[in-house]
Amino acid sequence: MTISAIIFDVDGTLLDSMPVWDGLGCRFLQKRGIEPEAGLQDKLFALSLQQGAEYLQQTYRLPETPAQILSAFDRMVQDSYQHHLPLKPGISELLPALQNRRLTQLVASASQLSWIEAALDRTGVSGYFQAIYTCPEMRLHKDDPRFFQAILREHGLSPEQTLVVEDALYAICTARAAGMPTAAFFDPTSETQWQEICQTADFAYRTPLELLTCPLLPKA
Missing domain, CATH: 3.40.50.1000 (HAD superfamily/HAD-like)
Known part of the structure; x- marks a missing residue:
């Protein structure tokens, strides 16, 4: 064939x-004074961005909506895609x-x-x-x-x-x-x-x- x-x-x-994504969810939480769970990065790695945002919002009872979390992710990584990776x-x-x-x-x-x-x-x-x-x-x-x-x-x-x-x-x-x-x-x-x-x-x-x-x- x-x-x-x-x-x-x-x-x-x-x-x-992948270095840009390594620890992205953890950094997002830590900026808000929240200690991430052990193994969070591995869990998020197997999820899409939308799924990851929903997981963080639900698991950590965040005030942001999943859409707002996605916007925060966007701001954290877009410069790397546009100029560096x-x-x-x-x-x-x-x-x-x-x-x-x-x-x-x-x-x-x-x-x-x-x-x-x-x-x-x-x-x-x-x-x-x-x-x-x-x-x-x-x-x-x-x-x-x-x-x-x-x-x-x-x-x-x-x-x-x-x-x-x-x-x-x-x-x-x-x-x-x-x-x-x-x-x-x-x-x-x-x-x-x-x-x-x-x-x-x-x-x-x-x-x-x-x-x-x-x-x-x-x-x-």
Whole structure:
């Protein structure tokens, strides 16, 4: 079987952005004089921004609404996306190589659309992608197979011929539940789960350029 499309995650997959998110929820609480629970970062890592905001609001009985918490997150991270976050090593070479193989390349992220657009434009790779999909825009989360299924329908793609590239275990599981092959990219924030990620994903790569060895890709 040869694939015809690839859906890329952004944070930790295309962008070296996970340090920005590391401890974001904890910093948000600490600024308000609230001591975060042990393991909060791990809990939030598996949630979308909306889900994370709802979790903080409900668990810590915050006076802010989830929408207000999201706005606070936005202010805390948007400068990094607009001006600082780099591509992961090898991405700037990988994307044109995949384009040369006539693959449809799409983006699917749990982050805000404006952040993703700003970062991909600034790093010069936005032109390689036919479309960008985000959880806030689609009102679906990456723990729901319907998120990926909606993207497939919009582009007339079959799940078996669409590879999902992710760094997060929960999203890899969701893509597999949608019947899609998966490839994992290593990110240090997921190091403790890397063994399980390797066992779950169809393919696992320590560096992005290794994706070019994937047997599902059409020949160059």
